[in-house]
Amino acid sequence: MRAAGVGIIQIVQQLKLAPTRVKRALLTSQVYQTKSFSATPQCYISKIQNEEKVFSENEMIHVVNENGNYMKYPWLWLRDNCQCKTCFNPQMQSRTIDWKYFDTSVHPKSYSRSNDLVNITWSDEHESQYSLKWLQEREFVPATQKKWLTQVYRLTQVPWNAANFSQVLKRFQYCNLIESDEKLLQWLESLAVFGIAIIEGTPSREDQLQKLANRVGFIKQTHYGEEFVVRNKPDTTNLAYLAVPLQMHTDMPYYDYKPGVNMLHCMEQTTEGGENQFVDCLYLSQLLKETQPDIYKTLSTVPVDWSDIGEEKKDAFHTLYRAPVICEDKLGQFARVNYNQWQRDSHFNVPLEDVISWYKANAIFTKALYDQKNMVQLKTRPGEIVTFDNIRLVHGRSGYSDSANNERYIIGSYLDWDIVHSRIRILKKEITRS
Numbered sequence: 001m002r003a004a005g006v007g008i009i010q011i012v013q014q015l016k017l018a019p020t021r022v023k024r025a026l027l028t029s030q031v032y033q034t035k036s037f038s039a040t041p042q043c044y045i046s047k048i049q050n051e052e053k054v055f056s057e058n059e060m061i062h063v064v065n066e067n068g069n070y071m072k073y074p075w076l077w078l079r080d081n082c083q084c085k086t087c088f089n090p091q092m093q094s095r096t097i098d099w100k101y102f103d104t105s106v107h108p109k110s111y112s113r114s115n116d117l118v119n120i121t122w123s124d125e126h127e128s129q130y131s132l133k134w135l136q137e138r139e140f141v142p143a144t145q146k147k148w149l150t151q152v153y154r155l156t157q158v159p160w161n162a163a164n165f166s167q168v169l170k171r172f173q174y175c176n177l178i179e180s181d182e183k184l185l186q187w188l189e190s191l192a193v194f195g196i197a198i199i200e201g202t203p204s205r206e207d208q209l210q211k212l213a214n215r216v217g218f219i220k221q222t223h224y225g226e227e228f229v230v231r232n233k234p235d236t237t238n239l240a241y242l243a244v245p246l247q248m249h250t251d252m253p254y255y256d257y258k259p260g261v262n263m264l265h266c267m268e269q270t271t272e273g274g275e276n277q278f279v280d281c282l283y284l285s286q287l288l289k290e291t292q293p294d295i296y297k298t299l300s301t302v303p304v305d306w307s308d309i310g311e312e313k314k315d316a317f318h319t320l321y322r323a324p325v326i327c328e329d330k331l332g333q334f335a336r337v338n339y340n341q342w343q344r345d346s347h348f349n350v351p352l353e354d355v356i357s358w359y360k361a362n363a364i365f366t367k368a369l370y371d372q373k374n375m376v377q378l379k380t381r382p383g384e385i386v387t388f389d390n391i392r393l394v395h396g397r398s399g400y401s402d403s404a405n406n407e408r409y410i411i412g413s414y415l416d417w418d419i420v421h422s423r424i425r426i427l428k429k430e431i432t433r434s
């Protein structure tokens with residue numbers, strides 16, 4: 001090969017078309033070491049270096065990062081995510097491309113790299129620019145994606161059982177959550193990671209859950225309104241009313257959009273009984289999967305008909321939702337638990353041969369819920385709010401007895417996880433910025 005006979009432009013063209021390994025070989029070959037290039041202007045050399053930092057192959061643009069590794073981005077993804085004013089509105093943080101006209105045969109006509117910018121001119125003459133930082137944050141590799149999925153999308157949940165619950169349970173002061181964004185974030189993160197947290201020092205007023213919910217976003221409304229009261233109304237002839245235990249359950253499994261976070265504000269507590277019981281079904285489902293896979297399979301595949309038929313303040317409702325006791329996501333990870341015996345319909349729309357095995361599996365699950373290795377108990381004091389994940393935890397309450405001067409009085413309210421996750425992201429961004 002005679003280097004002098006090869007024009008620099010031709011070499012650059014060759015490099016654009018050449019597969020990576022050929023390109024590396026070319027760049028390190030004698031051709032480039034030869035003296036005939038000694039007269040080459042500096043700009044050409046930097047052009048060659050820049051060509052090496054970005055090239056196109058297999059319908060993807062390859063960009064070399066600071067560590068010398070290649071990051072790959074499909075042409076279609078790049079064109080779809082063009083950051084120019086026509087394609088993206090920075091105020092709305094939204095794509096504004098009209099996809100009716102999106103051409104999937106679009107390809108780069110030319111491309112270049114200048115410092116930390118990748119420039120592409122497309123086959124339709126449209127021009128795009130992408131910063132290296134922006135590209136790096138969106139790299140199609142497991143490490144980058146895992147970081148985003150566990151730090152931005154959802155925080156990694158930590159399972160617990162009775163043995164390690166004391167290390168998991170965090171306590172927060174109500175006034176701090178109202179006044180401090182840092183504390184508010186700590187509470188919400190605790191809730192997201194462990195599924196439970198306690199708030200202390202709440203003023204004894206009936207609007208305090210509303211005030212707290214407003215710090216996060218807004219209350220989740222249901223057919224029972226924005227707030228519900230857990231209180232016995234003993235008849236006047238029987239003041240020592242014995243409140244029965246509340247079986248383990250999740251609230252409202254009959255909603256597709258089941259309330260995400262349950263908040264129970266203890267206004268008054270009885271001396272006898274009234275403990276809250278909790279089981280982390282993220283932990284329990286993993287345990288069942290490992291130790292009793294057949295039971296787990298039945299519970300996670302057989303859909304149950306959950307229902308609620310009634311009337312609240314003269315508004316009649318008939319809610320239905322079909323889902324297994326343990327719901328998995330597409331990756332087979334725990335996604336949601338549904339468990340509530342009095343809200344389980346007698347309609348059971350499954351093949352006949354699934355019925356008996358489901359009952360047996362549900363009995364084993366029920367036994368596991370009441371197992372002291374899995375269940376924790378705590379009794380809230382006046383001024384405490386127990387907040388917990390209704391998608392993940394199953395809860396119940398032991399029986400209690402009110403007396404004339406001591407009536408258990410709890411106010412409850414819900415939040416949606418969408419609203420909580422959103423507030424976590426906003427707070428994290430604001431706190432790191434300041």
Ligand SMILES: [Zn+2]
Pocket residue numbers: 082083084085086087088126127128
């Ligand atoms: Zn554009």
